[in-house]
Amino acid sequence: MSVTILENRSQTATRADDAFDCLQTAIVKGDLAPGEKVGEIDLCERFALTRGPLREALGRLESRGLLIRRPHAGFKVVSISGDELVELYRIREAMEGLAAQQAAERMTDEEITDLLALLDRHEEMVDQAQGQAYYQHEGDYDFHYRIAMGSRNRKLSQMLLGDLYYMVRMYRYRLSTSAGRPHKALREHRSIADAISQRDGELARFLMQRHINAARLNIENKIQSGSLTL
Structure with missing residues:
Protein backbone atom coordinates (compact mmCIF):
# COMPACT_ATOMS: atom_id res chain seq x y z
CA MET A 1 0.00 0.00 0.00
CA VAL A 78 -33.06 11.71 19.89
CA SER A 79 -35.56 13.10 22.37
CA ILE A 80 -37.14 11.82 25.57
CA SER A 81 -40.12 12.78 27.68
CA GLY A 82 -39.93 14.64 30.95
CA ASP A 83 -40.82 11.49 32.87
CA GLU A 84 -38.04 9.57 31.13
CA LEU A 85 -35.49 12.28 31.91
CA VAL A 86 -36.46 12.30 35.58
CA GLU A 87 -36.12 8.51 35.68
CA LEU A 88 -32.66 8.77 34.10
CA TYR A 89 -31.62 11.07 36.93
CA ARG A 90 -33.02 8.67 39.52
CA ILE A 91 -30.87 5.94 37.96
CA ARG A 92 -27.85 8.25 37.99
CA GLU A 93 -28.43 9.09 41.64
CA ALA A 94 -28.16 5.46 42.70
CA MET A 95 -25.40 4.37 40.34
CA GLU A 96 -23.15 7.42 40.58
CA GLY A 97 -23.48 7.43 44.34
CA LEU A 98 -22.00 3.94 44.37
CA ALA A 99 -19.33 5.02 41.86
CA ALA A 100 -18.28 7.91 44.14
CA GLN A 101 -18.06 5.61 47.16
CA GLN A 102 -15.89 3.11 45.32
CA ALA A 103 -13.78 5.88 43.78
CA ALA A 104 -12.95 7.09 47.29
CA GLU A 105 -11.81 3.58 48.14
CA ARG A 106 -9.99 2.74 44.89
CA MET A 107 -8.62 5.82 43.12
CA THR A 108 -4.86 6.29 43.38
CA ASP A 109 -3.41 9.37 45.03
CA GLU A 110 -2.23 10.56 41.62
CA GLU A 111 -5.72 10.19 40.15
CA ILE A 112 -7.18 12.19 43.01
CA THR A 113 -4.60 14.94 42.53
CA ASP A 114 -5.53 15.04 38.83
CA LEU A 115 -9.23 15.18 39.74
CA LEU A 116 -8.69 18.22 41.96
CA ALA A 117 -6.61 19.88 39.23
CA LEU A 118 -9.40 19.18 36.75
CA LEU A 119 -11.83 21.14 38.91
CA ASP A 120 -9.39 24.06 38.93
CA ARG A 121 -9.57 24.05 35.12
CA HIS A 122 -13.35 23.83 35.30
CA GLU A 123 -13.43 26.87 37.57
CA GLU A 124 -11.39 28.84 35.03
CA MET A 125 -13.81 27.80 32.30
CA VAL A 126 -16.87 28.79 34.33
CA ASP A 127 -15.26 32.16 35.11
CA GLN A 128 -14.49 32.70 31.42
CA ALA A 129 -18.17 32.03 30.69
CA GLN A 130 -18.99 34.63 33.36
CA GLY A 131 -20.81 32.00 35.38
CA GLN A 132 -23.34 31.40 32.62
CA ALA A 133 -22.41 27.83 31.63
CA TYR A 134 -20.53 24.76 32.79
CA TYR A 135 -19.68 22.73 29.69
CA GLN A 136 -17.55 19.63 30.13
CA HIS A 137 -16.12 17.82 27.15
CA GLU A 138 -16.63 14.07 27.25
CA GLY A 139 -14.07 11.68 28.62
CA ASP A 140 -11.26 12.68 30.96
CA TYR A 141 -12.37 16.34 31.01
CA ASP A 142 -15.72 15.29 32.51
CA PHE A 143 -15.88 15.10 36.30
CA HIS A 144 -18.56 12.40 36.30
CA TYR A 145 -16.60 10.32 33.78
CA ARG A 146 -13.54 10.47 36.03
CA ILE A 147 -15.58 9.25 39.01
CA ALA A 148 -17.08 6.35 37.06
CA MET A 149 -13.66 5.25 35.83
CA GLY A 150 -12.15 5.77 39.27
CA SER A 151 -14.64 3.34 40.80
CA ARG A 152 -12.67 0.46 39.23
CA ASN A 153 -16.05 -1.24 38.84
CA ARG A 154 -16.08 -2.39 35.24
CA LYS A 155 -19.78 -3.28 35.04
CA LEU A 156 -20.82 -0.07 36.75
CA SER A 157 -18.67 2.12 34.51
CA GLN A 158 -19.96 0.31 31.42
CA MET A 159 -23.53 1.13 32.41
CA LEU A 160 -22.76 4.72 33.38
CA LEU A 161 -20.61 5.49 30.35
CA GLY A 162 -22.70 3.78 27.68
CA ASP A 163 -25.84 5.20 26.06
CA LEU A 164 -26.91 6.63 29.43
CA TYR A 165 -23.83 8.87 29.52
CA TYR A 166 -24.35 10.38 26.08
CA MET A 167 -28.07 10.88 26.59
CA VAL A 168 -27.57 12.63 29.92
CA ARG A 169 -24.88 14.93 28.47
CA MET A 170 -27.52 16.42 26.17
CA TYR A 171 -29.42 17.70 29.18
CA ARG A 172 -26.61 18.37 31.65
CA TYR A 173 -25.34 21.28 29.58
CA ARG A 174 -28.77 22.84 29.07
CA LEU A 175 -29.45 22.61 32.80
CA SER A 176 -26.02 24.04 33.65
CA THR A 177 -27.00 27.36 32.08
CA SER A 178 -29.56 28.11 34.80
CA ALA A 179 -28.81 31.26 36.77
CA GLY A 180 -26.30 30.45 39.50
CA ARG A 181 -26.20 26.75 38.61
CA PRO A 182 -22.63 26.60 37.15
CA HIS A 183 -20.95 27.87 40.32
CA LYS A 184 -23.25 25.79 42.53
CA ALA A 185 -22.50 22.61 40.54
CA LEU A 186 -18.78 23.34 40.73
CA ARG A 187 -18.95 23.75 44.51
CA GLU A 188 -20.79 20.44 44.76
CA HIS A 189 -18.14 18.77 42.59
CA ARG A 190 -15.41 20.11 44.86
CA SER A 191 -17.18 18.75 47.96
CA ILE A 192 -17.41 15.31 46.36
CA ALA A 193 -13.76 15.43 45.30
CA ASP A 194 -12.73 16.49 48.81
CA ALA A 195 -14.58 13.51 50.30
CA ILE A 196 -12.85 11.22 47.83
CA SER A 197 -9.46 12.73 48.69
CA GLN A 198 -10.21 12.03 52.37
CA ARG A 199 -11.06 8.42 51.44
CA ASP A 200 -14.50 8.89 52.97
CA GLY A 201 -16.60 6.66 50.75
CA GLU A 202 -19.86 7.09 52.65
CA LEU A 203 -19.62 10.87 52.51
CA ALA A 204 -18.67 10.81 48.82
CA ARG A 205 -21.70 8.66 48.10
CA PHE A 206 -24.02 10.91 50.07
CA LEU A 207 -22.71 14.09 48.41
CA MET A 208 -22.94 12.63 44.90
CA GLN A 209 -26.50 11.46 45.47
CA ARG A 210 -27.45 14.85 46.89
CA HIS A 211 -25.78 16.57 43.90
CA ILE A 212 -27.76 14.55 41.36
CA ASN A 213 -30.95 14.75 43.42
CA ALA A 214 -30.67 18.56 43.33
CA ALA A 215 -30.29 18.42 39.55
CA ARG A 216 -33.37 16.19 39.28
CA LEU A 217 -35.45 18.57 41.39
CA ASN A 218 -34.25 21.41 39.17
CA ILE A 219 -35.44 19.46 36.13
CA GLU A 220 -38.85 18.79 37.67
CA ASN A 221 -39.29 22.46 38.57
CA LYS A 222 -38.32 23.57 35.08
CA ILE A 223 -40.67 21.10 33.43
CA GLN A 224 -43.54 22.21 35.67
CA SER A 225 -42.86 25.88 34.97
CA GLY A 226 -42.54 25.26 31.23
CA SER A 227 -39.01 26.68 31.10
CA LEU A 228 -37.50 23.37 29.93
CA THR A 229 -38.70 21.98 26.63
CA LEU A 230 -37.78 18.42 25.70
Whole structure:
Protein backbone atom coordinates (compact mmCIF):
# COMPACT_ATOMS: atom_id res chain seq x y z
CA MET A 1 0.00 0.00 0.00
CA SER A 2 1.44 3.36 -0.99
CA VAL A 3 2.21 6.17 1.41
CA THR A 4 -0.21 8.42 -0.49
CA ILE A 5 -3.13 6.03 0.09
CA LEU A 6 -2.32 5.78 3.79
CA GLU A 7 -2.14 9.56 4.09
CA ASN A 8 -5.48 9.96 2.31
CA ARG A 9 -7.12 7.44 4.64
CA SER A 10 -5.63 9.21 7.66
CA GLN A 11 -6.92 12.56 6.45
CA THR A 12 -10.39 11.10 5.84
CA ALA A 13 -10.45 9.60 9.35
CA THR A 14 -9.39 12.95 10.83
CA ARG A 15 -12.13 14.77 8.93
CA ALA A 16 -14.66 12.19 10.13
CA ASP A 17 -13.49 12.70 13.73
CA ASP A 18 -13.83 16.46 13.31
CA ALA A 19 -17.32 16.06 11.85
CA PHE A 20 -18.30 13.76 14.71
CA ASP A 21 -16.99 16.15 17.37
CA CYS A 22 -18.71 19.08 15.67
CA LEU A 23 -22.12 17.40 15.49
CA GLN A 24 -21.95 15.81 18.93
CA THR A 25 -21.13 19.19 20.48
CA ALA A 26 -24.04 20.74 18.54
CA ILE A 27 -26.38 18.10 19.96
CA VAL A 28 -25.09 18.44 23.53
CA LYS A 29 -25.34 22.24 23.44
CA GLY A 30 -28.76 22.18 21.82
CA ASP A 31 -27.76 23.74 18.49
CA LEU A 32 -29.28 20.56 17.07
CA ALA A 33 -32.34 20.30 19.27
CA PRO A 34 -33.94 17.11 20.62
CA GLY A 35 -36.39 15.79 18.04
CA GLU A 36 -34.99 17.97 15.25
CA LYS A 37 -34.96 16.38 11.79
CA VAL A 38 -31.62 16.63 10.01
CA GLY A 39 -30.46 15.77 6.53
CA GLU A 40 -27.04 15.42 4.96
CA ILE A 41 -27.32 18.42 2.64
CA ASP A 42 -28.48 20.73 5.41
CA LEU A 43 -25.76 19.54 7.79
CA CYS A 44 -23.05 19.95 5.16
CA GLU A 45 -24.12 23.53 4.54
CA ARG A 46 -24.76 24.39 8.16
CA PHE A 47 -21.50 23.05 9.56
CA ALA A 48 -19.25 23.26 6.47
CA LEU A 49 -18.82 19.49 6.26
CA THR A 50 -18.23 17.14 3.32
CA ARG A 51 -20.43 14.13 2.60
CA GLY A 52 -17.98 11.27 3.25
CA PRO A 53 -16.83 12.30 6.74
CA LEU A 54 -20.38 13.42 7.55
CA ARG A 55 -21.84 10.00 6.80
CA GLU A 56 -19.29 8.28 9.03
CA ALA A 57 -20.03 10.79 11.82
CA LEU A 58 -23.78 10.20 11.48
CA GLY A 59 -23.27 6.45 11.86
CA ARG A 60 -21.22 6.94 15.01
CA LEU A 61 -23.81 9.29 16.48
CA GLU A 62 -26.52 6.77 15.70
CA SER A 63 -24.54 4.04 17.49
CA ARG A 64 -24.32 6.30 20.55
CA GLY A 65 -28.07 6.73 20.55
CA LEU A 66 -27.93 10.46 19.83
CA LEU A 67 -29.46 10.17 16.35
CA ILE A 68 -32.30 8.00 15.09
CA ARG A 69 -32.27 6.92 11.46
CA ARG A 70 -35.61 7.35 9.69
CA PRO A 71 -36.11 5.15 6.59
CA HIS A 72 -35.88 7.30 3.45
CA ALA A 73 -36.09 10.45 5.56
CA GLY A 74 -32.67 11.14 7.05
CA PHE A 75 -32.04 11.38 10.78
CA LYS A 76 -33.71 12.81 13.85
CA VAL A 77 -31.99 13.96 17.04
CA VAL A 78 -33.06 11.71 19.89
CA SER A 79 -35.56 13.10 22.37
CA ILE A 80 -37.14 11.82 25.57
CA SER A 81 -40.12 12.78 27.68
CA GLY A 82 -39.93 14.64 30.95
CA ASP A 83 -40.82 11.49 32.87
CA GLU A 84 -38.04 9.57 31.13
CA LEU A 85 -35.49 12.28 31.91
CA VAL A 86 -36.46 12.30 35.58
CA GLU A 87 -36.12 8.51 35.68
CA LEU A 88 -32.66 8.77 34.10
CA TYR A 89 -31.62 11.07 36.93
CA ARG A 90 -33.02 8.67 39.52
CA ILE A 91 -30.87 5.94 37.96
CA ARG A 92 -27.85 8.25 37.99
CA GLU A 93 -28.43 9.09 41.64
CA ALA A 94 -28.16 5.46 42.70
CA MET A 95 -25.40 4.37 40.34
CA GLU A 96 -23.15 7.42 40.58
CA GLY A 97 -23.48 7.43 44.34
CA LEU A 98 -22.00 3.94 44.37
CA ALA A 99 -19.33 5.02 41.86
CA ALA A 100 -18.28 7.91 44.14
CA GLN A 101 -18.06 5.61 47.16
CA GLN A 102 -15.89 3.11 45.32
CA ALA A 103 -13.78 5.88 43.78
CA ALA A 104 -12.95 7.09 47.29
CA GLU A 105 -11.81 3.58 48.14
CA ARG A 106 -9.99 2.74 44.89
CA MET A 107 -8.62 5.82 43.12
CA THR A 108 -4.86 6.29 43.38
CA ASP A 109 -3.41 9.37 45.03
CA GLU A 110 -2.23 10.56 41.62
CA GLU A 111 -5.72 10.19 40.15
CA ILE A 112 -7.18 12.19 43.01
CA THR A 113 -4.60 14.94 42.53
CA ASP A 114 -5.53 15.04 38.83
CA LEU A 115 -9.23 15.18 39.74
CA LEU A 116 -8.69 18.22 41.96
CA ALA A 117 -6.61 19.88 39.23
CA LEU A 118 -9.40 19.18 36.75
CA LEU A 119 -11.83 21.14 38.91
CA ASP A 120 -9.39 24.06 38.93
CA ARG A 121 -9.57 24.05 35.12
CA HIS A 122 -13.35 23.83 35.30
CA GLU A 123 -13.43 26.87 37.57
CA GLU A 124 -11.39 28.84 35.03
CA MET A 125 -13.81 27.80 32.30
CA VAL A 126 -16.87 28.79 34.33
CA ASP A 127 -15.26 32.16 35.11
CA GLN A 128 -14.49 32.70 31.42
CA ALA A 129 -18.17 32.03 30.69
CA GLN A 130 -18.99 34.63 33.36
CA GLY A 131 -20.81 32.00 35.38
CA GLN A 132 -23.34 31.40 32.62
CA ALA A 133 -22.41 27.83 31.63
CA TYR A 134 -20.53 24.76 32.79
CA TYR A 135 -19.68 22.73 29.69
CA GLN A 136 -17.55 19.63 30.13
CA HIS A 137 -16.12 17.82 27.15
CA GLU A 138 -16.63 14.07 27.25
CA GLY A 139 -14.07 11.68 28.62
CA ASP A 140 -11.26 12.68 30.96
CA TYR A 141 -12.37 16.34 31.01
CA ASP A 142 -15.72 15.29 32.51
CA PHE A 143 -15.88 15.10 36.30
CA HIS A 144 -18.56 12.40 36.30
CA TYR A 145 -16.60 10.32 33.78
CA ARG A 146 -13.54 10.47 36.03
CA ILE A 147 -15.58 9.25 39.01
CA ALA A 148 -17.08 6.35 37.06
CA MET A 149 -13.66 5.25 35.83
CA GLY A 150 -12.15 5.77 39.27
CA SER A 151 -14.64 3.34 40.80
CA ARG A 152 -12.67 0.46 39.23
CA ASN A 153 -16.05 -1.24 38.84
CA ARG A 154 -16.08 -2.39 35.24
CA LYS A 155 -19.78 -3.28 35.04
CA LEU A 156 -20.82 -0.07 36.75
CA SER A 157 -18.67 2.12 34.51
CA GLN A 158 -19.96 0.31 31.42
CA MET A 159 -23.53 1.13 32.41
CA LEU A 160 -22.76 4.72 33.38
CA LEU A 161 -20.61 5.49 30.35
CA GLY A 162 -22.70 3.78 27.68
CA ASP A 163 -25.84 5.20 26.06
CA LEU A 164 -26.91 6.63 29.43
CA TYR A 165 -23.83 8.87 29.52
CA TYR A 166 -24.35 10.38 26.08
CA MET A 167 -28.07 10.88 26.59
CA VAL A 168 -27.57 12.63 29.92
CA ARG A 169 -24.88 14.93 28.47
CA MET A 170 -27.52 16.42 26.17
CA TYR A 171 -29.42 17.70 29.18
CA ARG A 172 -26.61 18.37 31.65
CA TYR A 173 -25.34 21.28 29.58
CA ARG A 174 -28.77 22.84 29.07
CA LEU A 175 -29.45 22.61 32.80
CA SER A 176 -26.02 24.04 33.65
CA THR A 177 -27.00 27.36 32.08
CA SER A 178 -29.56 28.11 34.80
CA ALA A 179 -28.81 31.26 36.77
CA GLY A 180 -26.30 30.45 39.50
CA ARG A 181 -26.20 26.75 38.61
CA PRO A 182 -22.63 26.60 37.15
CA HIS A 183 -20.95 27.87 40.32
CA LYS A 184 -23.25 25.79 42.53
CA ALA A 185 -22.50 22.61 40.54
CA LEU A 186 -18.78 23.34 40.73
CA ARG A 187 -18.95 23.75 44.51
CA GLU A 188 -20.79 20.44 44.76
CA HIS A 189 -18.14 18.77 42.59
CA ARG A 190 -15.41 20.11 44.86
CA SER A 191 -17.18 18.75 47.96
CA ILE A 192 -17.41 15.31 46.36
CA ALA A 193 -13.76 15.43 45.30
CA ASP A 194 -12.73 16.49 48.81
CA ALA A 195 -14.58 13.51 50.30
CA ILE A 196 -12.85 11.22 47.83
CA SER A 197 -9.46 12.73 48.69
CA GLN A 198 -10.21 12.03 52.37
CA ARG A 199 -11.06 8.42 51.44
CA ASP A 200 -14.50 8.89 52.97
CA GLY A 201 -16.60 6.66 50.75
CA GLU A 202 -19.86 7.09 52.65
CA LEU A 203 -19.62 10.87 52.51
CA ALA A 204 -18.67 10.81 48.82
CA ARG A 205 -21.70 8.66 48.10
CA PHE A 206 -24.02 10.91 50.07
CA LEU A 207 -22.71 14.09 48.41
CA MET A 208 -22.94 12.63 44.90
CA GLN A 209 -26.50 11.46 45.47
CA ARG A 210 -27.45 14.85 46.89
CA HIS A 211 -25.78 16.57 43.90
CA ILE A 212 -27.76 14.55 41.36
CA ASN A 213 -30.95 14.75 43.42
CA ALA A 214 -30.67 18.56 43.33
CA ALA A 215 -30.29 18.42 39.55
CA ARG A 216 -33.37 16.19 39.28
CA LEU A 217 -35.45 18.57 41.39
CA ASN A 218 -34.25 21.41 39.17
CA ILE A 219 -35.44 19.46 36.13
CA GLU A 220 -38.85 18.79 37.67
CA ASN A 221 -39.29 22.46 38.57
CA LYS A 222 -38.32 23.57 35.08
CA ILE A 223 -40.67 21.10 33.43
CA GLN A 224 -43.54 22.21 35.67
CA SER A 225 -42.86 25.88 34.97
CA GLY A 226 -42.54 25.26 31.23
CA SER A 227 -39.01 26.68 31.10
CA LEU A 228 -37.50 23.37 29.93
CA THR A 229 -38.70 21.98 26.63
CA LEU A 230 -37.78 18.42 25.70
